[in-house]
């Protein structure tokens with residue numbers, strides 16, 4: 001614990017998820033009290049099992065689409081499925097979580113007159129026509145495609161944040177998070193890093209969607225969490241939006257090769273068709289975060305992948321745990337994604 005004097009009671013929505021569980025852990029380490037609110041839609045109790053006996057940690061099962069009456073000093077709003085497979089499973093619920101959830105959390109912040117941070121996303125830039133993406137770029141988003149529930153939901157949430165700021169004087173912080181990876185990603189969530197590592201560890205085919213020439217820039221979770229906390233603690237007149245991520249861009253094909261090498265896997269690379277509206281390139285422009293937050297990522301992709309591989313190595317050896325979220329399927333291809341989404345709905 002480092003900072004008793006300024007200890008706060010902090011609400012983390014989505015605290016049972018990948019990023020949320022790391023955030024809860026870091027906030028507890030800083031001496032804060034943490035109220036984790038989650039409906040375990042995609043999150044897992046195992047992500048926070050080690051925190052349950054912590055005297056300053058509390059958990060509340062709740063869907064943020066409904067109003068929440070609690071007393072806290074700050075809110076981090078992370079609740080929302082984040083992987084394309086998850087957010088496309090029930091797109092209406094995704095939009096509700098982004099929009100109704102934001103309205104409920106903003107209403108709570110307004111009543112309590114407290115600061116609120118929104119976990120927004122690089123997806124607000126859609127399939128970007130400028131590269132790297134700066135915060136003043138308005139994006140290139142399909143409003144009616146399969147990714148729209150997430151992209152437009154998050155864009156609407158940003159609008160709400162800025163309207164509450166202008167209309168009610170609410171203190172807001174908006175982080176545009178780029179692809180982040182690390183321990184506690186859901187092994188079945190279909191995101192590229194978790195998919196490739198699990199496939200490599202099982203010596204199964206590595207499934208590349210499209211040619212593999214599309215790019216992403218991957219940020220290690222510890223770096224990202226440090227950025228979120230620095231943003232929350234930044235000067236009140238800094239609202240963002242601010243990009244948080246790692247500018248080290250790579251193609252999906254080179255990521256696959258790197259993971260095969262680091263896991264010493266026998267896996268072969270196979271190619272499947274590209275899902276609709278899959279962005280061709282993505283790289284954060286990070287100057288604003290560097291200047292205002294004095295923050296930049298420090299974990300190299302090799303170091304981050306090694307830590308993530310070591311997490312998944314332990315996980316794949318364990319018998320699968322029965323947890324009460326609905327995502328137990330494993331997409332193998334873009335066709336597989338669609339059919340699995342359809343069959344999971346039946």
Ligand code: NAD
Pocket residue numbers: 013014015016017018019020037038039040041042043044062063064065077078079080081082083086097101119120121122176177178179180181186
């Ligand atoms: P995740 O799916 O692991 O975590 C999301 C959490 O929110 C889960 O625990 C889930 O159960 C919970 N949740 C979903 N709907 C809810 C609802 N209606 N009420 C209460 N809880 C609900 O995803 P993540 O990767 O940890 O992402 C966390 C946040 O960060 C999301 O808002 C996501 O959009 C944003 N983000 C993540 C990334 C990334 O690369 N991980 C990138 C951009 C933005």
Ligand code: UDP
Pocket residue numbers: 083084179190191192193195196207208209210214216252274275278279332
């Ligand atoms: N991808 C892939 N194989 C997989 C999973 C994903 O080639 O098994 C691709 C996907 O089509 C996209 C990139 O990897 O181009 C990143 O996908 P992810 O779902 O992780 O994140 P997002 O598309 O939201 O950035």
